Amino acid sequence: MKTDPQPTPAADDVLSGRPHAAADSGLNPDSLPASAAPRIAAEALATLAAAEAPSAPPASWARDINALSQSLRDGETIFGWLETDLDASLCFVSGIVVLTDRRLLARGIGDADWQQWPLVAGLRLARRDHAGVGSLELFDDKALLARWRYTLSGDTAAGRLIEQFGRRLAALQSGCQPAPQEAALCPLCDTLLLPGQDECPNCNKEILSPPSTWTLFRLWRFAHPYRGQLLAGFLLMLASTAATLVPPYLTMPLMDEVLIPFQNGAPIDTHKVYLLLGGLFAAAIVAWSLGWAKTYILALVSERIGADLRTTTYQHLQTLSLEYFGGKRTGDLITRIGSESDRICVFLSLHLLDFATDVLMIAMTAAILISINPWLALVTLAPLPFIAWLIHVVRDRLRYGFEQIDRVWAEVTSVLADTIPGIRVVKAFAQEKREVARFREANARNLAVNDRVNKIWSLFTPTVTLMTEIGLLIVWAFGIWQVSQDAITVGVLSAFLAYIGRFYTRLDSMSRIVSVTQKAAAGAKRIFDVLDHVSSVPETTNPVPLPQPFAGNISVRKVGFRYGNRTVLRDVDLDIHAGEMIGLVGHSGSGKSTLVNLICRFYDVSEGSIRIDGVDLRSLSVADYRRNIGLVLQEPFLFFGTIADNIAYGKPDASRAEIIAAARAAHAHEFILRLPHGYDSLVGERGQALSGGERQRISIARALLINPRILILDEATSSVDTETELEIQGALENLIRGRTTIAIAHRLSTLRRADRLVVLDRGRIVEEGPHDDLIAREGAYFRLYEAQTKQLEEQIAEAGWVVASTDRRTQPAAAA
Amino acid sequence: MSDNIPATSTVATAASTAAGAAFALRRDSFGLLVYAGADGVEHTGVVPVRAFPISAPADGVALINAEGHELLWIEQLAALPVELCALINEELANRELIPEIRSVRSVSSFATPSVWRIATDRGETEIVLRSEDDIRRLASPALLIADAHGLHFLIRDRYALDAHSRKLLDRFL
Ligand SMILES: Nc1ncnc2c1ncn2[C@@H]1O[C@H](COP(=O)(O)OP(=O)(O)OP(=O)(O)O)[C@@H](O)[C@H]1O
Ligand SMILES: [Mg+2]
Numbered sequence: 001m002k003t004d005p006q007p008t009p010a011a012d013d014v015l016s017g018r019p020h021a022a023a024d025s026g027l028n029p030d031s032l033p034a035s036a037a038p039r040i041a042a043e044a045l046a047t048l049a050a051a052e053a054p055s056a057p058p059a060s061w062a063r064d065i066n067a068l069s070q071s072l073r074d075g076e077t078i079f080g081w082l083e084t085d086l087d088a089s090l091c092f093v094s095g096i097v098v099l100t101d102r103r104l105l106a107r108g109i110g111d112a113d114w115q116q117w118p119l120v121a122g123l124r125l126a127r128r129d130h131a132g133v134g135s136l137e138l139f140d141d142k143a144l145l146a147r148w149r150y151t152l153s154g155d156t157a158a159g160r161l162i163e164q165f166g167r168r169l170a171a172l173q174s175g176c177q178p179a180p181q182e183a184a185l186c187p188l189c190d191t192l193l194l195p196g197q198d199e200c201p202n203c204n205k206e207i208l209s210p211p212s213t214w215t216l217f218r219l220w221r222f223a224h225p226y227r228g229q230l231l232a233g234f235l236l237m238l239a240s241t242a243a244t245l246v247p248p249y250l251t252m253p254l255m256d257e258v259l260i261p262f263q264n265g266a267p268i269d270t271h272k273v274y275l276l277l278g279g280l281f282a283a284a285i286v287a288w289s290l291g292w293a294k295t296y297i298l299a300l301v302s303e304r305i306g307a308d309l310r311t312t313t314y315q316h317l318q319t320l321s322l323e324y325f326g327g328k329r330t331g332d333l334i335t336r337i338g339s340e341s342d343r344i345c346v347f348l349s350l351h352l353l354d355f356a357t358d359v360l361m362i363a364m365t366a367a368i369l370i371s372i373n374p375w376l377a378l379v380t381l382a383p384l385p386f387i388a389w390l391i392h393v394v395r396d397r398l399r400y401g402f403e404q405i406d407r408v409w410a411e412v413t414s415v416l417a418d419t420i421p422g423i424r425v426v427k428a429f430a431q432e433k434r435e436v437a438r439f440r441e442a443n444a445r446n447l448a449v450n451d452r453v454n455k456i457w458s459l460f461t462p463t464v465t466l467m468t469e470i471g472l473l474i475v476w477a478f479g480i481w482q483v484s485q486d487a488i489t490v491g492v493l494s495a496f497l498a499y500i501g502r503f504y505t506r507l508d509s510m511s512r513i514v515s516v517t518q519k520a521a522a523g524a525k526r527i528f529d530v531l532d533h534v535s536s537v538p539e540t541t542n543p544v545p546l547p548q549p550f551a552g553n554i555s556v557r558k559v560g561f562r563y564g565n566r567t568v569l570r571d572v573d574l575d576i577h578a579g580e581m582i583g584l585v586g587h588s589g590s591g592k593s594t595l596v597n598l599i600c601r602f603y604d605v606s607e608g609s610i611r612i613d614g615v616d617l618r619s620l621s622v623a624d625y626r627r628n629i630g631l632v633l634q635e636p637f638l639f640f641g642t643i644a645d646n647i648a649y650g651k652p653d654a655s656r657a658e659i660i661a662a663a664r665a666a667h668a669h670e671f672i673l674r675l676p677h678g679y680d681s682l683v684g685e686r687g688q689a690l691s692g693g694e695r696q697r698i699s700i701a702r703a704l705l706i707n708p709r710i711l712i713l714d715e716a717t718s719s720v721d722t723e724t725e726l727e728i729q730g731a732l733e734n735l736i737r738g739r740t741t742i743a744i745a746h747r748l749s750t751l752r753r754a755d756r757l758v759v760l761d762r763g764r765i766v767e768e769g770p771h772d773d774l775i776a777r778e779g780a781y782f783r784l785y786e787a788q789t790k791q792l793e794e795q796i797a798e799a800g801w802v803v804a805s806t807d808r809r810t811q812p813a814a815a816a
Numbered sequence: 817m818s819d820n821i822p823a824t825s826t827v828a829t830a831a832s833t834a835a836g837a838a839f840a841l842r843r844d845s846f847g848l849l850v851y852a853g854a855d856g857v858e859h860t861g862v863v864p865v866r867a868f869p870i871s872a873p874a875d876g877v878a879l880i881n882a883e884g885h886e887l888l889w890i891e892q893l894a895a896l897p898v899e900l901c902a903l904i905n906e907e908l909a910n911r912e913l914i915p916e917i918r919s920v921r922s923v924s925s926f927a928t929p930s931v932w933r934i935a936t937d938r939g940e941t942e943i944v945l946r947s948e949d950d951i952r953r954l955a956s957p958a959l960l961i962a963d964a965h966g967l968h969f970l971i972r973d974r975y976a977l978d979a980h981s982r983k984l985l986d987r988f989l
Contacts, residue, residue, distance in 0.1 A: 085941075090913045092939035132967035133913045143845035152965040327949060400926070400987055407948060407989075525927060529947070565966025762884060 045077045045101055048177060052164065058083040061096045064107065068098065068114065076100050080164045082157050086133065086149035097136065097148055099161060101168055104138065106146065117145060119172050125165045127158045132565035134158060152565060159607065216521050218528060219344065222308050226301045233298040237353070240290030241360045245368065246283035248498035250276050252372075256491030299349045306345025313337050313530050321537040322602045331414030336530055340406065340523035347520035351513055358510045365503050369496065373488055379478045380500050383471040387464055387507055391514050394460050399518035401453035406522050408446045415439050421686070457515055468504035475500060537604050543621035547613040550628055551578035552709040552740035554599060555614075560607035561591075561598060568594050569763045572608070578709075581741040583751030585784060586760035592744045593634060595760070596712050599742070600629055630703030632716040634744075636695040638687030643672055644679040646687075646698055650706040658705060665731045666700035667724060693720035700728065704735055711736065713743040717750060725750065748785055757781060839888060841903055849907055851879055851887055862887060864904045869912060870954060870970065877904065913938075917961070917971045920981040926988070929964070936969065943969065948988050959985075 369377035774781035867876035915936035943963035
């Protein structure tokens with residue numbers, strides 16, 4: 001354990017560490033040590049504070065901070081604050097910590113007054129966090145003076161306060177102001193960040209606002225390119241609907257001018273009959289051909305919209321960060337992109353079309369009915385408002401039911417996506433039954449949710465049917481009465497009945513659309529969830545071009561990193577020069593892979609920065625940058641395909657000669673040739689057909705092929721035997737020359753050729769230097785090294801002992 | 817941070833070497849726990865950690881030193897002498913925060929990300945739910961909700977919530 005040297009203050013500098021409530025008027029500046037440095041002119045301090053303090057105090061504490069700054073004397077100036085949102089017993093209670101140029105003050109919501117601690121030498125302010133709770137602690141060299149708690153939303157602000165605290169303390173002690181803080185620029189868009197502003201207001205429109213509920217309309221974005229076809233389809237639909245409305249209209253003259261006069265003794269007008277029947281036939285033919293054309297066009301278009309939607313979503317998914325994938329389940333993403341986009345597509349091509357036809361039909365029918373007889377029309381349309389109301393009531397419940405179904409469905413798929421790749425483990429531990437039970441359980445949940453939706457749904461459709469039947473009844477009754485009053489003819493009534501027969505079946509099918517619309521809306525929402533997700537390693541809007549020639553200097557500055565609420569790296573400072581080979585060592589879980597992840601920008605640093613050839617990583621174009629990195633991962637992953645495809649993954653146009661050269665360098669060539677189909681052998685899903693060491697060698701070849709400036713080997717040879725490792729090492733030696741190389745290895749002998757070794761321990765760099773120096777220092781590296789060599793010796797000794805003991809045991813047996 | 821503080825404390829706010837426990841624990845002036853095992857070696861900055869903070873918080877606590885190595889395994893906290901138990905409990909309470917949601921007052925929207933106003937056993941607060949996936953199902957009927965800042969909130973029994981909360985919550989499950 002390393003212990004930092006404790007600052008040893010001059011004895012007269014130390015004040016009583018105990019906080020004392022300041023009298024309201026006083027806040028007693030003379031309690032400051034007399035040695036507290038020449039006072040800087042108050043105005044100068046004020047301008048400095050304006051430049052360095054956060055811009056606006058937190059709303060709930062603005063009054064107290066104002067009151068405080070009013071009461072300050074002698075040019076004392078506020079330099080920063082931190083709003084804390086937890087109290088000592090970790091309850092959600094607000095508090096504030098304020099830093100002035102000579103004191104630290106704090107106050108909780110219930111406190112009558114400020115507590116204060118004068119800034120004196122030996123005072124330290126530090127923060128740490130655990131499981132989502134941050135602590136800000138004030139120490140002097142003897143004891144803990146105070147501790148404040150906050151949730152991690154305030155962590156960056158706490159960092160700033162600590163930094164400012166250090167600057168104020170230094171200023172008080174030395175009497176001169178430290179150099180001004182570097183003005184922070186947004187790494188993405190180069191806007192100047194105001195003091196206290198941690199995130200760029202331009203780039204960080206964090207999606208705290210939920211997507212609009214009118215999700216389906218957002219599909220317009222995808223429909224837009226096809227608007228011409230859509231318009232044509234719509235016009236066709238209009239025409240074909242109109243055509244289907246002609247036949248009932250013709251029943252009117254057929255009844256009133258042919259059949260009824262015939263019943264009353266007039267002869268049948270055959271010419272008229274032919275004409276009317278011909279009209280009926282023609283209408284049917286026209287409706288058929290128009291209907292065919294519209295269905296065809298719109299189905300084509302909707303299929304294309306669906307395909308675009310799918311591709312766009314997948315494309316967007318590819319830009320998202322590892323963090324996103326870490327938090328998602330494969331099955332869920334697969335259902336979103338696969339089946340839900342399909343459902344939207346079906347909705348667009350079938351249901352939306354039907355719906356539009358229905359609406360048109362209803363509108364046209366209503367118009368015709370009204371033109372024939374307004375009163376009868378009114379009676380006919382009476383159930384409409386009821387149905388509309390019913391739809392309204394049911395819609396919301398259905399949609400949320402369908403959303404639930406989708407989520408449960410994703411869960412079912414996730415069980416599959418979990419267990420199928422892990423089938424070997426399942427079988428090895430004979431847990432088939434358990435997995436089936438898990439699947440059944442997910443399925444049962446699916447059933448339960450479906451049952452709930454079906455309960456609403458099954459009631460809804462018959463209700464609509466009932467209403468339409470009642471409507472029909474009323475029309476009959478009202479119609480007969482009207483006929484008996486001679487207000488309308490029998491023909492009009494029969495036309496009405498013919499119309500409303502269609503009308504009501506339409507209403508019925510229209511009510512059905514409620515469910516599919518809600519299903520599609522739920523699906524669309526889940527797709528837009530993906531589309532709306534902003535990558536947490538966002539591509540900058542105006543990327544700085546990679547410095548040419550690209551050298552590969554990496555400088556890591558005060559980097560801190562956290563996975564969710566777990567701090568993994570803290571204050572990492574590391575300079576890697578172009579062409580240098582660095583060996584990263586440390587215990588398992590010390591953050592080696594994490595550091596490499598940050599250098600590759602799979603994640604963005606939580607604090608600090610990483611610069612490549614002097615340019616902040618975040619302002620480079622991600623794809624351009626990564627093209628210069630050859631990465632061999634700890635868990636090599638191969639895609640389904642041939643070995644040649646897998647080696648050439650990073651450079652699909654590589655020639656065969658290049659592929660072979662890379663394979664030779666990685667010592668994969670020979671074993672590849674031993675395979676039945678050589679470089680054309682299929683490796684199976686995730687490279688199942690190869691051994692662990694073979695997979696590693698292929699992934700080394702893959703990294704070498706792209707001829708990267710920066711080569712990262714994360715345990716690249718951990719699964720190969722020592723002899724092969726030595727051979728690969730030999731081959732790598734040529735390749736490493738001139739490239740910036742970061743190699744991680746547990747077998748320290750692997751790193752013999754490293755120029756410098758960096759020892760990580762629990763997220764911090766504890767040692768750095770060439771092998772011999774570190775051995776001489778007898779620190780952490782020495783212990784690691786010693787443990788390994790000792791282990792080796794022991795193993796050898798043990799083996800010898802085993803041999804000796806078997807010898808001894810066999811001797812008496814032989815003697816007997 | 818904790819590993820930078822030397823064990824040269826003068827004030828011990830609590831100390832215990834009760835009979836029955838083969839170790840001593842006290843708090844130094846920096847607020848750190850100091851552990852002395854049977855061998856008499858002092859470790860500063862030990863932290864108690866529950867093995868199953870959610871499913872079995874009552875049993876299984878380990879004392880971990882500043883390097884992350886286990887010093888002591890305590891099967892049952894209650895079996896320890898009272899002062900030790902109190903000291904460990906105090907430190908645990910100091911470290912862990914899994915507020916229990918008592919009721920969901922309101923949600924900003926049913927689509928995520930959504931801001932929830934909730935009442936917990938530690939007061940009212942607001943949390944940001946980034947996506948429905950952040951609601952983890954524990955052994956039924958418990959739920960664990962991760963907010964955008966990495967704090968975890970527990971719902972012990974979702975069927976025991978009031979009707980309003982249950983209705984809001986249901987929309988996200
Ligand atoms: N995606 C993740 N989410 C949360 N925590 C993670 C994640 N990846 C790693 N960690 C944690 O971060 C710490 C550092 O992990 P890292 O993979 O960097 O270790 P390492 O030094 O590469 O170890 P090893 O030698 O075993 O590969 C570990 O404690 C690990 O549990
Ligand atoms: Mg690793």
